[in-house]
Amino acid sequence: xxxxxxxxxxxxxxxxxxxxxxxxxxxxxxRIAGEGVRFTNYYTSDAPCAPSRTALMSGQFGIRNGxxxxxxxxxxxxxxxxxxEFATRLSRGGSLPSYLQHIxxxxxxxISPFAYRHSAFAFYAGFNEIYDTGGFGMESADRVAPVALDxxxxxxxxxxxxxxxxxxxxxxxxxxxxxxxxNPFENEPLPEWLSEEVLERHLQKVGxxxxxxxxxxxxxxTYNNKTEPGYPRNPGEIKNMDDMRTMIDGYDTGIRYMDxxxxxxxxSLEEQGVLDELLIVITADHGENMGHLGIYGEHSTxxxxxxxxxxxxxxxxxxxxxxxxxxxxxxxxxxTLAELLDAQPMPEWDGASYAxxxxxxxxxxxxxxxxxxxxxxxxxxxxxxDWLYIRTxxxxxxxxxxxxxxxxxxxxxxxxxxxxxxxxxxxxAVYRLTEWHDDxxxxxxxxxxxLWTVLKExxxxxxxxxxxxxxxxxxxxxxxxxxxxxxRRHPEEFxxxxxxxxxxxxxxxxxxxxxxxx
Numbered sequence: 001x002x003x004x005x006x007x008x009x010x011x012x013x014x015x016x017x018x019x020x021x022x023x024x025x026x027x028x029x030x031r032i033a034g035e036g037v038r039f040t041n042y043y044t045s046d047a048p049c050a051p052s053r054t055a056l057m058s059g060q061f062g063i064r065n066g067x068x069x070x071x072x073x074x075x076x077x078x079x080x081x082x083x084x085e086f087a088t089r090l091s092r093g094g095s096l097p098s099y100l101q102h103i104x105x106x107x108x109x110x111i112s113p114f115a116y117r118h119s120a121f122a123f124y125a126g127f128n129e130i131y132d133t134g135g136f137g138m139e140s141a142d143r144v145a146p147v148a149l150d151x152x153x154x155x156x157x158x159x160x161x162x163x164x165x166x167x168x169x170x171x172x173x174x175x176x177x178x179x180x181x182x183n184p185f186e187n188e189p190l191p192e193w194l195s196e197e198v199l200e201r202h203l204q205k206v207g208x209x210x211x212x213x214x215x216x217x218x219x220x221x222t223y224n225n226k227t228e229p230g231y232p233r234n235p236g237e238i239k240n241m242d243d244m245r246t247m248i249d250g251y252d253t254g255i256r257y258m259d260x261x262x263x264x265x266x267x268s269l270e271e272q273g274v275l276d277e278l279l280i281v282i283t284a285d286h287g288e289n290m291g292h293l294g295i296y297g298e299h300s301t302x303x304x305x306x307x308x309x310x311x312x313x314x315x316x317x318x319x320x321x322x323x324x325x326x327x328x329x330x331x332x333x334x335x336t337l338a339e340l341l342d343a344q345p346m347p348e349w350d351g352a353s354y355a356x357x358x359x360x361x362x363x364x365x366x367x368x369x370x371x372x373x374x375x376x377x378x379x380x381x382x383x384x385x386d387w388l389y390i391r392t393x394x395x396x397x398x399x400x401x402x403x404x405x406x407x408x409x410x411x412x413x414x415x416x417x418x419x420x421x422x423x424x425x426x427x428x429a430v431y432r433l434t435e436w437h438d439d440x441x442x443x444x445x446x447x448x449x450x451l452w453t454v455l456k457e458x459x460x461x462x463x464x465x466x467x468x469x470x471x472x473x474x475x476x477x478x479x480x481x482x483x484x485x486x487x488r489r490h491p492e493e494f495x496x497x498x499x500x501x502x503x504x505x506x507x508x509x510x511x512x513x514x515x516x517x518x
Contacts, residue, residue: 002274010286011255012290013309014287019040022191028266032266036315036320037357039324040324041328046062047299049118049286049299051372052286058094060349063440072454075118097163106161110131111148113132139169140257175231183253185248199238205294209296212477214237221469238296281312289306317359322361326364327383329369333351339356369383374460375460375461377463382432404419474486
């Protein structure tokens with residue numbers, strides 16, 4: 001078996017033609033979708049980038065493998081401890097590429113800078129060849145595709161079986177499509193739901209990557225509306241519908257530019273005579289909030305916009321032109337490939353095979369999914385039926401309600417929280433969340449839930465230490481009304497005020513004690 005996996009960073013399926021988008025962003029991806037199986041309810045278990053790819057490669061939920069954030073203890077996988085052998089389990093068939101190498105007999109090849117970008121070097125486990133495209137995740141498709149094309153020309157037609165895993169980054173902010181590519185969508189309408197009325201509501205919201213602050217400054221540790229001259233497609237704020245067009249066009253152009261380079265890869269594979277024998281998997285590490293929850297250009301929540309992925313599988317023995325609506329995790333891919341190879345999956349994996357969906361059209365979907373996000377906020381959500389229930393433990397300064405519930409059939413862009421109207425649905429979701437959590441903790445081998453580790457260490461990496469500067473910006477821009485509630489919710493960001501309050505309380509206690517003695 002020869003396998004090509006295209007990992008398209010930050011790609012929201014709502015912006016692909018094969019998923020019903022009105023703009024022609026993805027003709028090459030659409031062609032592959034028409035020749036294979038397209039999944040409409042496919043989700044990352046753990047968002048964003050590092051947690052998602054770690055779950056995919058390790059075959060385990062973040063609550064088990066330990067990596068759920070972008071910093072702190074939870075920015076690394078859990079150690080294997082006393083049972084660690086000469087090589088870790090990832091090198092002994094426990095990771096997806098290691099399994100395909102040792103059990104499947106495939107030559108495994110990676111074209112990606114991801115491990116270096118996030119210091120997530122366990123991502124490399126099991127790859128025979130690694131090509132770092134050198135841009136730290138900031139490279140355009142014109143820098144990635146030549147490396148892939150060179151490998152294809154030299155190796156694709158060989159007699160050995162192989163896995164070629166390629167990362168593209170163009171839909172990730174800042175939108176970096178070269179200026180010479182132009183704007184293929186300048187005369188096309190915006191998504192119909194993004195109206196003046198919606199923008200007016202979003203202008204009342206607060207938090208990073210809301211319409212007022214699309215930029216995160218990691219040096220000054222705040223959120224702002226700054227723009228970079230080198231990235232004119234990426235606005236710093238959305239004040240009006242012209243700015244909205246800049247935002248959406250920048251994202252869609254990134255997808256189209258990436259798609260054209262995917263077309264070059266497909267043409268080369270066809271020229272080498274291997275396209276028809278190839279199993280092609282097109283997916284992403286996460287989606288992107290493009291107005292979902294009032295957030296733009298960021299993958300910062302455990303919601304539909306961030307966690308829903310494109311998933312397209314095409315190849316020999318795979319049904320053609322099929323659409324599957326079942327609920328699946330991205331980490332279900334490993335046991336699926338195992339079954340397609342007529343092999344047994346690794347017992348420590350958390351995934352469930354959907355191979356029979358691909359080959360027979362069977363329903364292999366799950367009853368519900370639990371999705372997690374701990375890098376920008378701390379949230380867990382439950383996806384079941386028409387519903388998405390989100391429980392927030394740290395709001396990332398968005399002032400989210402503790403409980404949020406969305407009917408995705410009626411409100412796919414998550415604009416109206418109906419938790420207060422459907423307490424019965426919320427209770428059902430909490431039961432499922434507890435059921436999943438108990439099962440995961442029993443299987444973890446320790447008592448550490450990394451979500452709580454993130455909270456105990458001061459909060460998500462993209463929020464910790466940022467509130468002081470953000471409150472100053474809110475006050476400078478006439479939105480200081482939000483400051484009091486943000487400080488009330490996040491006293492950990494102001495330790496000196498906590499200490500002062502403790503001292504004041506102690507003084508009052510002493511004063512009362514002395515008064516009693518007199």
